[in-house]
Amino acid sequence: MAKRLIPLFDRVLVQKIAQKTVSNGGILLPESAGASKLNSAKVIGVGPGKVSKNGNVIPVCVKEGDTVLLPEYGGTSVKLGEDEFHLFHDDDILGILKD
Template sequence: MAKRLIPSINRVLVEKIVPPSKTNAGILLPEKTTKLNSGKVVAVGPGARDRNGNLIPVSVKEGDVVLLPEYGGTEVKLGDKEYHLFRDDDILGTLHE
């Protein structure tokens, strides 16, 4: 049985997206063009509470593709997969096609 991590408070579990290092035609891409730091949201916490006890929900949902800061996050290994935990306010934005 695989373990499933449910983040606490306003944490977001992200699986980083590794961009391809070459095109379909076999052309190698320079490292600068493949450096977009993005990931897919795997799980989100319930959110944080304000001073009055009201729940402030997390701004992203499972399945969203998000832009991540260059540094930060906590590395988590579940089985043979590697994930990263970020606070909701550390996520820079959501990517849409």
């Protein structure tokens, strides 16, 4: 990536994780099989946080490297070079996925 995008305020830059198309046993999975597929993404960058009415900075809940669960719709698509990323507000992210 030639340029590095640093999110502002409470925005989070993520790159969506591709869903598996082959099972562990080598069977090809059709897209319709993942009806309840997760919208997971890796956090690439985070902003410093939102400024409250009294001037305090409210930090973002996630950090770079986290794997997060995203809503089905929303976010802003950003293309940097050949890679596609998405920007979400911190409060739009549904949760952090742990291994």
